[in-house]
Amino acid sequence: MTEKRGATAARRPRTSCGVVVTDGAAVVLGRFARRALWDIPKGVAEPGEDFATAAARELQEETGLEVPPGALLDLGVHRYLRGKDLALFLWRVEAMPAAEGLRCTTFFRAADGALVPEFDRFAVLPWAEALPRVGRNLQRVLDEVRAGPDWPFSALGAP
Numbered sequence: 001m002t003e004k005r006g007a008t009a010a011r012r013p014r015t016s017c018g019v020v021v022t023d024g025a026a027v028v029l030g031r032f033a034r035r036a037l038w039d040i041p042k043g044v045a046e047p048g049e050d051f052a053t054a055a056a057r058e059l060q061e062e063t064g065l066e067v068p069p070g071a072l073l074d075l076g077v078h079r080y081l082r083g084k085d086l087a088l089f090l091w092r093v094e095a096m097p098a099a100e101g102l103r104c105t106t107f108f109r110a111a112d113g114a115l116v117p118e119f120d121r122f123a124v125l126p127w128a129e130a131l132p133r134v135g136r137n138l139q140r141v142l143d144e145v146r147a148g149p150d151w152p153f154s155a156l157g158a159p
Helices: 051-063 127-133 136-147
Strands: 015-022 026-032 042-044 072-081 084-092 107-109 115-117 119-126
Touching: 015 051, 015 072, 026 051, 026 127, 042 051, 051 072, 051 084, 051 119, 072 136, 084 136, 115 119, 119 127, 127 136
Parallel strands: 015 084
Antiparallel strands: 015 026, 015 042, 026 119, 072 084, 107 115
C-alpha cells in the first residue's frame, strides 16, 4: 500500500528517505560494505528535515551526486520493513553517472573495529539485473512504484 505524503508531511517515527537515480532503463545501486546486498541511497531524516531534503542529503553523502533543487519526483511513502516506511523519490537523469566516479562519505565501525563506508561498491545496472541484487522488501517497493501511475517511464522502465 502506498500513501502519498509529499515532501513537507509530518514524519512517522521511522521513515527512511531514498532516491532512485535512473534514466528509465538503468538504476544506480550501492553495495553495503561487507555484505552481498545492494541498495539505493537512503537514510533517516534528521530532526526537522523534510523527506525530500533528507533524500537529497543521503544521495550526496552516499554517492557524491548532487541533485538540483526541484529535480526530485515524489513517489510517495511506502510500507517497507516492520516499523519502517520508505519515502521514495526519483531523480530522472539524462545520462547515467559512471559507477567508478561515485564515492560514499559516510562510515560505520564494523565489529572488528574497522571504519568502513556504508557502500563499498557502486553499479549502474539495467533494471532486470538490479532488482535481484536488492533485498526483497526494496524489490517489492520498486516493483510497485514502477508499475504505478507516478512512474514517468513507459513499459516498466523503458525511456
